[in-house]
Amino acid sequence: MRITVLIENTASSSALTAEHGLSLYLEYSGIPILLDAGTSGAFASNADALGVDLAGVKTCLLSHGHYDHAGGLAEFFRRNRTAPVYAMRGADRPYYSGDGEKRHEIGIPEEVLAALPGRFRRVENVTELVPGLWLVPHSTPGLERIGAAKKLYRGTETGVIPDDFSHEMSVVLETSRGLVICNSCCHAGLQAVLGEVERQFPGRPIQAFVGGLHMRGRRHGCEICTFTPEELQAVADCAAAHGVEAVYTGHCTGTVAFDLLRPLMGDRLHPLTTGQVIELPD
Numbered sequence: 456m457r458i459t460v461l462i463e464n465t466a467s468s469s470a471l472t473a474e475h476g477l478s479l480y481l482e483y484s485g486i487p488i489l490l491d492a493g494t495s496g497a498f499a500s501n502a503d504a505l506g507v508d509l510a511g512v513k514t515c516l517l518s519h520g521h522y523d524h525a526g527g528l529a530e531f532f533r534r535n536r537t538a539p540v541y542a543m544r545g546a547d548r549p550y551y552s553g554d555g556e557k558r559h560e561i562g563i564p565e566e567v568l569a570a571l572p573g574r575f576r577r578v579e580n581v582t583e584l585v586p587g588l589w590l591v592p593h594s595t596p597g598l599e600r601i602g603a604a605k606k607l608y609r610g611t612e613t614g615v616i617p618d619d620f621s622h623e624m625s626v627v628l629e630t631s632r633g634l635v636i637c638n639s640c641c642h643a644g645l646q647a648v649l650g651e652v653e654r655q656f657p658g659r660p661i662q663a664f665v666g667g668l669h670m671r672g673r674r675h676g677c678e679i680c681t682f683t684p685e686e687l688q689a690v691a692d693c694a695a696a697h698g699v700e701a702v703y704t705g706h707c708t709g710t711v712a713f714d715l716l717r718p719l720m721g722d723r724l725h726p727l728t729t730g731q732v733i734e735l736p737d
Contacts, residue, residue: 456628456635458665458733459507461489462498462527463705466729470504473729476523477639477667477706480507483588483628486737489538490612490626492527499530501729509534514584515574518639518666519623520546523706525563541584543592544577546622549610558608558615561646578624582720583654585631591655593620595647605681605707606700607642609683620644627652632736633660633700638709640667645690649697663701664694664737665727671709680712687712691719703727 459480466473476493480502489512492498509531515538518524528540538568550562578614582590602608604617610616622649625648626637634656639647645668649661668690672681682690702720704713705727717724 456484456631456735456737458616458637458703458735459505460705460727460729460731460733461501461505461507462478462599463727463729463731466709467707468730471501471730475513476526477727478527479637479639480512481626481628481637484585486514486585486588487512487691488588489531490637491516491518494523494526496527496530498527499534505730506627513539514538515540516626517542517546518591518626518637519543519620519642520548520550520563521561521640521678522564523561523656524639525567528567529564532574534666538574539576540571540574541576541578541582541590543622543624544579545609545666547571547575548622550618550622550735551608551610551615552606562610563582589627589629591627592624592649593623593643594651594654595643598643598647601643605642617667623657625652627656629659630662630735630737632711635663635665635735636661638664638666640669642669646693649693649699653697661697661699663703663733664699665703665733667709668712669708670712671707678709678711680709681714682712682715687715688719694720694723699723701725703733 478493479499481488485519527540599617599619607618628635703725
């Protein structure tokens with residue numbers, strides 16, 4: 456299988472656009488799949504430059520209901536008239552970040568929400584979408600505590616409450632070497648994600664994890680890592696304990712956190728960047 460990074464926070468070439476967002480083009484068992492679409496239509500221009508035919512995409516997956524993964528769907532719908540969009544039930548709810556006067560919306564943009572109804576396929580349980588490709592929702596209890604700690608919220612009929620990330624899913628692909636796990640932001644934490652996948656696929660080796668680890672923050676205009684040294688060590692220990700052969704990470708991980716993780720994870724850690732192609736055995 457092959458994964459092409461259509462957009463990420465960094466770019467491998469000045470000919471490609473980078474933005475705060477993520478979009479991955481998956482080629483799995485001959486099936487072209489789009490996982491997320493970044494913040495804007497820039498991922499589509501990058502797709503053109505990289506020779507990726509978005510009109511030929513058969514299936515679109517939306518990892519969760521945040522703008523930096525869903526915003527580019529408006530451009531995708533203009534280029535592709537048929538591919539359904541699979542997402543967790545509730546991905547189209549309002550989502551927010553920050554407390555008090557700093558709270559702001561981070562959900563799917565209105566333009567995309569207006570176009571979704573005819574394309575949206577809601578996922579509620581573990582689902583094998585095509586042979587060997589699974590959509591795995593969170594099953595770890597108490598995730599709303601993480602939402603409250605990270606100041607991430609969701610809108611409900613009765614008000615705004617801490618996000619439990621029930622709108623977030625992992626994409627798990629079976630290969631001859633083991634599982635490849637794509638989780639675009641890991642809001643619930645890598646420990647929760649790997650534990651959920653292991654419970655669903657007991658005893659299966661993990662060839663790779665691909666996605667963000669939600670460690671990036673800002674303070675006084677500068678990028679910071681929001682994880683403590685102990686939390687970073689716990690992430691590295693978790694990946695090792697689950698036998699993850701390779702971790703490809705970027706976007707919401709941030710460059711500061713990546714540099715802090717490197718000495719803890721060694722050669723198993725790899726950066727994601729716009730234009731990158733990851734080749735993995737089927």
